Amino acid sequence: MVLSSIRFKITLWYMLILGVTLLIFSVSVYQNFSGNLYGDLDDLLQSKAEGIVRSINTYWQAQEMDAAKEGSRASAAEKKDRENFLRIVRQWAQERSDDAKIPAAAIQIFDRDGRKIAASASAPDALNIPLDTLNSALEEEDDFYDFRPEGKKALPLRVYATPIIEDGKVSYIVQVASPVNQVYAALDNLKMNLLIFLPLTVLITGVAGSLLAKLTLNPVTDMVKTIRQITAENLKLRVKIPGSRDEIKKLADTFNDMLAKLESSFYAQRKFIQDISHELKTPLTILKGEFEVALQRIRSADEYEDTLLSSLEEVDRISKIVDNLLILVRFDSQEIPFKFQPVELKQLIQGVVNDISVLSNSKNIMIDFTDSDPLPLTADESYLRRVFLNILDNAVKYTPESGAVSIALRAQEPYAVIRISDNGPGIVPEELPHIFERFYRGGSSSRAGSGFGLGLAIAKSIAEAHKGRIEAQSRLGQGTTFNVFLPLFF
Ligand SMILES: Nc1ncnc2c1ncn2[C@@H]1O[C@H](COP(=O)(O)OP(=O)(O)OP(=O)(O)O)[C@@H](O)[C@H]1O
Ligand SMILES: [Mg+2]
Structure with missing residues (x-):
């Protein structure tokens, strides 16, 4: 040692x-x-x-x-x-x-x-x-x-x-x-002097050097002591920053930065697990309740069918959550096998608009898709569909009946920009920075009902995997606009 x-x-x-x-x-x-x-x-x-x-x-x-x-x-x-x-x-x-x-x-x-x-x-x-x-x-x-x-x-x-x-x-x-x-x-005199002077100098500088090295490395020893105390439960600890402005300080700073990141990601993980448990608990409790009620006495075939059908809804909900979670976890571990291929953006969005029309028609919401020039991209088609589906789903979900949603495409080198606007309730400024977080549901969602708070988190991850990004702007009471940036060639 x-x-x-x-x-x-x-x-x-x-x-x-x-x-x-x-x-x-x-x-x-x-x-x-x-x-x-x-x-x-x-x-x-x-x-x-x-x-x-x-x-x-x-x-x-x-x-x-x-x-x-x-x-x-x-x-x-x-x-x-x-x-x-x-x-x-x-x-x-x-x-x-x-x-x-x-x-x-x-x-x-x-x-x-x-x-x-x-x-x-x-x-x-x-x-x-x-x-x-x-x-x-x-x-x-x-x-x-x-x-x-x-x-x-x-x-x-x-x-x-x-x-x-x-x-x-x-x-x-x-x-x-x-x-x-x-x-x-x-010459003898000189030789003697040199023979004494040389080892003595080496010895003195050795001792001085060793002390100096000890002094310089003291902060590192302290750091090691602190680091030894750090465990998963003890991530709040930070190493002492030396007063100097040298490499040791840089090391301590870097280490503390890393600890801060570890701490936040550790707590994010913990919160994620809490959120998942919470999210799964509700449909499971409902399921359990339904089964218990059904089992209290002998039921007719119709009653059993009703129970099973409403249970199926809860099971659907659970499986949707699990599906979304799986996608997110795979994004985290970068395990998604993307199939990148040429995609025509205009056609893709038209498809999504058609898919969502059942929902929008039922709320009498007009989706206006401004005609545009074809914009070819390289992308994974099914994941890219999900981006627009999740944003459009929100737009239709949160916009009151007879509202209006518009979609516009344009090229803004080096990106294709897709703008999706609605004239819904908008998002309060305090909530806006959080809407892309996992399990985050804003106040408007409670009004509109069901949602897991995963739609935008997934959309963001997919856009980033395509080297793009999503920006949101909103004015309370006037509506929300999402701009999706996707690189034209990558
Ligand atoms: N177009 C919109 N108008 C108003 N609020 C919106 C809009 N889009 C998103 N939000 C807010 O952002 C939050 C997060 O959206 P996100 O799509 O991630 O979750 P969700 O819609 O609640 O659930 P999920 O999409 O998982 O079913 C929503 O809860 C809502 O408060
Ligand atoms: Mg949503």
Whole structure:
């Protein structure tokens, strides 16, 4: 649970990314630093060697000038001067090794054959000139290399060798060496610092990150607690909305919206069931009463027939309710197998008008169907008939005797609009928004009598399944108009 929690994962990723970034950073800092330190040391060694080379050259020039003056004693002077030269060189080597910039620097001078002719005291005996370096010196090239003395504790030396050129040819090689202990110490120091700093930083940010994640996710934990308490009986509960304006707030808002929808649909379902029970109870009570009365004593055949006939009316009523309910439930679960096919609207409505004429004639109501151009649609014919049947049934049912009903068709891109108006009692404004609700029956219906309050709900569902809609307008005492919008092509 803890290991799979978002908090743990975020913290772990956070630490991992930071660790890797810091590691890359540290390695590059270390390499850069070590490169710089070696570069500085090499520069020092080089400048020191160049100093010696310069001094030796100056000495030689002075010697040449003396020899030129004394001409004849050249060879003796040369020999003497060689010795003199070696002595001076040894002395230089001693003196110049003592340098504040590179302490413990070792200076050695080799001849063309690689023989050590002078060495400062600090130069280890084992430090000679490697063949490669000698060869490159003879080709007038200088060279850097590392020398590792024997012994475990001995520090490696950084060595620089450069040739001394006399009369255009390499005569000696100056070699300057310095222990790299300062470089090592500085690098060790840096390494230690990085080794402490890196894990410590990762640890601190890990702890801080974990706390931050906890803080951020606290509202989610609260939410989970609330959600756990929600049951079908407890749909009124809402999760606490955090004060922030972030994704968590969005989540809480969305969740509360969903709860509100769930609550309302749950109560709608409950009300629906109550309404159904209520609706079925009335005809069943009547049926029961009729049967009970019939069974009180022996009846004649005519009496039984009467009872059965009036029972049949109630059974019809029940079966009509159940039929309507079935349609609505199927709409809800989108299970209706529509058979969409080309339908000619004018003919279809004419058929419905004919069907309803028995009713309208009996109330002496005129149905005026204004002639129109044919309007072809794609629709399920039998369901579409039901839409107009239910609306026309209302119009005829609620309009008093000798009233008038009119039907008009027109195309209003992208819809075909069918207007059905009556001059009946109209609908009170407070009722109008509810007339499409299931089991809703307005005040006018009680006057007109029987009805389940399902006709318009079914008509609306069918229109919507055809990607259309129904609008109702009404003026109290003047009449009601229904406009059915159906897409011309879909
Ligand atoms: N043309 C109309 N004139 C006046 N009131 C109407 C008209 N059409 C609908 N109503 C009102 O809208 C309510 C809902 O209509 P709906 O057709 O859904 O139910 P119903 O006619 O009462 O019952 P059912 O159609 O299931 O037999 C009616 O009860 C009535 O109050
Ligand atoms: Mg109706």
